[in-house]
Amino acid sequence: MDLMQRVRGHFDENIAVTSLVQDILSPQIAQAAEKLMQTLIVDARILACGNGTSASQVQQFAAAMVGRFERERPGLSAIALTTDTSAITAIANDYDFDMVYSRQVHAVGRAGDVLLVVSTSGNSANVISAIHAAHDRQMSVVALTGRDGGQIADILAGEDIHLCVPVERQSRIQETHALIIHAICDAIDYLLLGGE
Ligand SMILES: O=C(CO)[C@@H](O)[C@H](O)[C@H](O)[C@H](O)COP(=O)(O)O
Numbered sequence: 001m002d003l004m005q006r007v008r009g010h011f012d013e014n015i016a017v018t019s020l021v022q023d024i025l026s027p028q029i030a031q032a033a034e035k036l037m038q039t040l041i042v043d044a045r046i047l048a049c050g051n052g053t054s055a056s057q058v059q060q061f062a063a064a065m066v067g068r069f070e071r072e073r074p075g076l077s078a079i080a081l082t083t084d085t086s087a088i089t090a091i092a093n094d095y096d097f098d099m100v101y102s103r104q105v106h107a108v109g110r111a112g113d114v115l116l117v118v119s120t121s122g123n124s125a126n127v128i129s130a131i132h133a134a135h136d137r138q139m140s141v142v143a144l145t146g147r148d149g150g151q152i153a154d155i156l157a158g159e160d161i162h163l164c165v166p167v168e169r170q171s172r173i174q175e176t177h178a179l180i181i182h183a184i185c186d187a188i189d190y191l192l193l194g195g196e
């Protein structure tokens, strides 16, 4: 395979995954946006966490809420738990890296808040602990995962929403998570402000 074919292959694969996910996840994505919107309008908060690329994606989401997405509106209450290096290093150093998010959820989370998690494998231990902490706090969860949803698929409960991109390749899962997050941001604006 020459290099050009290899490059084009990424786009072909992305188009196929995007189309699959449009078919199977659009209703749940709309449902997730409704849930987050219901959370924000009663002055509850969205806490968000993930690792690596997913950390950058939850930060992007929080920035789009507190700042803005594509339309002008008041700032909305979302906090990425990935950004406070003092808290993260203290918790990892004094306790365990698996607790870097759960400890923050326990400390900051309140009943009615929502935890947004992003994990390509569904198996990150610190994200799994954060979900348990959210449940302890009477918070529900919106989880973006990939492959078979990993262990996260097994621990979600009640009113939690699971958006699983059911393909193997990490890059395709992450690109699709980015698209899902953009769709959710737009849907929240649409629910708040109506159509353009
Ligand atoms: O995806 C990349 C690089 O593109 C990695 O940085 C990736 O995000 C990290 O390995 C994460 O630790 C993977 O965790 P998860 O998404 O499976 O929960």
Ligand SMILES: [Zn+2]
Residues within 6 Å of the ligand: 131, 132, 133, 135, 155
């Ligand atoms: Zn639990």
